[in-house]
Amino acid sequence: MTPLSPQDSKDNSAIDMARRVLRIESDAVAALAGRIDGDFAHAVRLILESAGRVIVTGIGKSGHIGRKLAATLASTGTPAYFVHAAEAAHGDMGMITPADIVIALSNSGTSEELLTIVPLVKRQGARLIAMTGNPGSPLAREADVHLDSGVSEEACPLNLAPTASTTAALALGDALAVAVLDARGFSPDDFARSHPGGALGRRLLTHVRDVMRPADRVPVIGHNAQVGEALLAMTRGGLGMTAVATDGGTITGIFTDGDLRRSLERGLDLRKQKIGDIMTRNPQSIGPDALAVEAAEMMERLRISQLLVIAPDGALAGALNTHDLMQAKVI
Secondary structure, eight states: OOOOOHHHHHHHHHHHHHHHHHHHHHHHHHHHGGGOSHHHHHHHHHHHHOSSOEEEEEOTHHHHHHHHHHHHHHHTTOOEEEEEHHHHTTTGGGGOOTTOEEEEEESSSOOHHHHHHHHHHHHHTOEEEEEESOTTSHHHHHSSEEEEOOOSOOSSTTSOSSSHHHHHHHHHHHHHHHHHHHHHTOOHHHHHHHOOSHHHHHHHHOBHHHHSEEGGGSOEEETTOBHHHHHHHHHHHTSSEEEEEOTTOOEEEEEEHHHHHHHHHTTOOTTTOBHHHHSEESOOEEOTTSBHHHHHHHHHHHTOSEEEEEOTTSOEEEEEEHHHHHHTTOO
């Protein structure tokens, strides 16, 4: 057996350490589930019933976790912001009102900066939710509600650096934010309004009416039209299709590139065919108020490239194809 080189030995050690860290941290998060009880429900209720905002505070690594919790709450329908505990003791307490809920994070529950402002929070009349790893700590005792984020050990081999404890606090904060989100009935549209930028906003806020070609740009031909006339209409429209309507304007079919290929495969003499005989009857359609992502899902599921848009009154409102959705960056 070939002995390991010094570098191989170091690599194996790093891999073993990484696996140990992930195992300890995943176990720490899994253990939190058994502690979700009435206190957690009380915390959710306090936030939901508050007429103010949620102020998250902490210091050190817990402060970093607190910033993330505040951002998650704010983006999911709960007005929230982060106040550094040390800054709160030097003027930023003025940002906290009696109607607010304060969430204080500290693994030990003995952070001096947090304990300094607790009496001030109480005097203001704000309610206090503490998230600590020590239910017997001064911060836990003074809180209206305590959420236990304790861990049996840190992932740091010295059992000193905040690792598993911050991961547990992060996960418990997410659980709190999502439970509040769910209780509020926060919808995808609500989420999109908090995330208007980037791909997420485009996907959640874009409606079919925003990306479709309007009706006056959609080619429409009659049932008795010849194939040549249909091809000219399709070329002018640039959609790879033309709608087919009755003399009264009712849309009854669609003629696409696919219909043309299928007709050729059947050996039909296209010079003698009327569009009404070879079109796709009762074509798939979508309403203009539907989300563009719904149109994308429908087209992908049905394996079609074009989609008619029909208004609630049954009139042709427009049409779109996959290129329209790609151009709008919906897909």
